[in-house]
Amino acid sequence: MEKGAERDFALKDFGRPAAPADDALRGWRPIETAPKDGTWFLGWWPESRNLGRQEAIMPGKWNDAPHLEEPRFQDVHDNTLEQPTHWMPLSDAPAALSEDRT
Incomplete structure (x- = not known):
């Protein structure tokens, strides 16, 4: 497959990119x-x-609410059943957007 073809295939079939090939990168x-x-x-x-x-x-974020049997990560849909395997920090908003909201 040509470079980028695997990503295009994933986007075509599932609407989202496949898992990052090089996690560190x-x-x-x-x-x-x-x-x-x-x-x-x-x-x-x-x-x-x-x-x-x-x-x-x-x-997602860590959830240690008392109603849970044990603390777990939760996704943006408040799901705590499935757990993430990797994470990265959210980036800051662009400066123009940050200035507009102050």
């Missing part, structure tokens, strides 16, 4: 190193498709 980190203070991050949730979702890359 893209900034993905093992989930064990994710913040556990409620900070939102961008997570790789490969099992989310088991729930009938197309998303595999979405925001």
Whole structure:
């Protein structure tokens, strides 16, 4: 397959890019190193498709709410069943957007 063809195939079939090929190059980190203070991050949730979702890359955070049997990561849909395998920090908003909101 030509360079970029695998990504195009994934986009065509699933509407989203496939998993990053080179985690270190893209900034993905093992989930064990994710913040556990409620900070939102961008997570790789490969099992989310088991729930009938197309998303595999979405925001998430640590959830240690008392109603949970044990603390877990939750995705942006408040799901705590499937867990991410990798994460990366969310980037700051562009300066122009940040200035407009102040």
